Amino acid sequence: MTAPCVVVAGGHSAGHIEPTMNFADALRGLAPTARITALGTVRGLDTRLIPARGYPLELIPPAPLPRRLNRALLQTPGRLRDAVLAAGSVLDRVRAEAVVGFGGYVALPAYLAARGRGLPIVVHEANARPGVANRLAARMTTHVFTASPGVRLAHATAIGIPLRRAITTLDRPALRAAARRRFGLRPDGPVLMVTGGSQGARTINAAVSGAARALRACGVQVLHITGPRHVVDVPDGDPPYIVVPYVDEMHHAYAAADFALCRSGAMTCAELAAVGLPAAYVPLPLRGGEQRLNAEPVVAAGGALLVDDADLDPAWIETTLLPVLTDPDRVAAMSARAAAARSVDAGVVLARHVLAAITERRRSGPR
Structure with a gap:
């Protein structure tokens, strides 16, 4: 398999960034030549935690989804449009073959940009109660994975959470x-x-x-x-x-x-x-x-x-x-x-699935 190109989206908080980077490590372990690019914003911990793990970071405008009816909610469509356009520009520039998202407001623009380009979308939800971005993404793809069986998302398969190798081998x-x-x-x-x-x-x-x-x-x-x-x-x-x-x-x-x-x-x-x-x-x-x-x-x-x-x-x-x-x-x-109560090595399981999705897309050709 020639070098796959994957864009990962799971920014803002450590709870989103950590499993994202752990998955990236697992993918690189299975496919050492893989080109992995992370999406993030200037808000939160993206600019501090992601480069420290050795992955290139591409910044897009933040587009948080307010949960209450207020002025910020009225501004959401415009902000989301700008974020989707920026995410799409990154996908085109790096020639992405799949988008893997872990939730948070950096993920939704990536999901929407990937759907518009016919790219495989792979979703992982770490929390017992899914966030807005992953609830929406689960309607766009059948590649949906969760930390535990009780998480309510369409098409979901429970695999655990991608963890650092230092933890899984401790x-x-x-x-x-x-x-x-x-x-x-x-x-x-x-x-x-x-x-x-x-x-x-x-x-x-x-x-x-x-x-x-x-x-x-x-x-x-x-x-x-x-x-x-x-x-x-x-x-x-x-x-x-x-x-x-x-x-x-x-x-x-x-x-x-x-x-x-x-x-x-x-x-x-x-x-x-x-x-x-x-x-x-x-x-x-x-x-x-x-x-x-x-x-x-x-x-x-x-x-x-x-x-x-x-x-x-x-x-x-x-x-x-x-x-x-x-x-x-x-x-x-x-x-x-x-x-x-522990799960299997979710990072490896997820990485294998992403590589299989890319292989399938290559065989069938871009949609």
């Missing part, structure tokens, strides 16, 4: 000692990893730091990733309570930990299941309960706990979480159940 026991040294943790004893996502979460930070004394009294070490805009002041003591603002390579944190306390974004749930790390999920109390839906399958499987943001405080950690953290048999059982 051997937590083998890396544990080195990972703990990396963060200044003891080699023995339970470790609780705490994170509120890339920006941190005030509720989680306050609850865990407020329970620091109780955690230490029970011999629990903490690796607390606060987010770059948050400050958590925990006195030095033993066992270690390590506070860091951000971790670039999360597989090291996963390897160091025995349990996690975190939000339940789609990527977080998929990564923790992939590495078999049990968790207490604290869904973000916004977006119509989307994060709760992401966590429910692994919770139902017995691999995680679920606590509402409003109920999370130091007392909940002391009375509910600590008995779990200090019970090695229960943690091991939850780890096995979390791992059982």
Whole structure:
């Protein structure tokens, strides 16, 4: 097969960009000569995260889809038209053979431009509740993939979420000692990893730091990733309570930990299941309960706990979480159940499907 040319569209937030780039890595692994171009906008994290992964980025005008009747909604048709024209120009210039979208408002212009050119459109939805762009795209194509079977999209096949190879191949026991040294943790004893996502979460930070004394009294070490805009002041003591603002390579944190306390974004749930790390999920109390839906399958499987943001405080950690953290048999059982909820390597599955769609189009000729 001659070098395929694929345009990927999944920008603005890390939740869209990360699976997009992971898919691109998987595609390049199967077809090293593939030409992959990413669409993005100047809004959000596109210009920071995408070039850092080594892929060319083409910018188009942002065309967000307001969910309320306001002035921005009245301006949407014109903005969307401009974005579709810009996306189409990119598709023509790079001679795209397929568009692979992961949602977000950079994806809809790409879908519309691809449909106008008769290009294969491949859709992946990571969240339990699909966004507007992917709901519309699912009506344009039969190539639709989701993270889990419960996602309601036409023609959908559940495959999981494309993840980094460092996650899908992680051997937590083998890396544990080195990972703990990396963060200044003891080699023995339970470790609780705490994170509120890339920006941190005030509720989680306050609850865990407020329970620091109780955690230490029970011999629990903490690796607390606060987010770059948050400050958590925990006195030095033993066992270690390590506070860091951000971790670039999360597989090291996963390897160091025995349990996690975190939000339940789609990527977080998929990564923790992939590495078999049990968790207490604290869904973000916004977006119509989307994060709760992401966590429910692994919770139902017995691999995680679920606590509402409003109920999370130091007392909940002391009375509910600590008995779990200090019970090695229960943690091991939850780890096995979390791992059982993981999916196959979705990036490779998706990449193979995209290559097959391109091959089919080449055989049948452009429409």
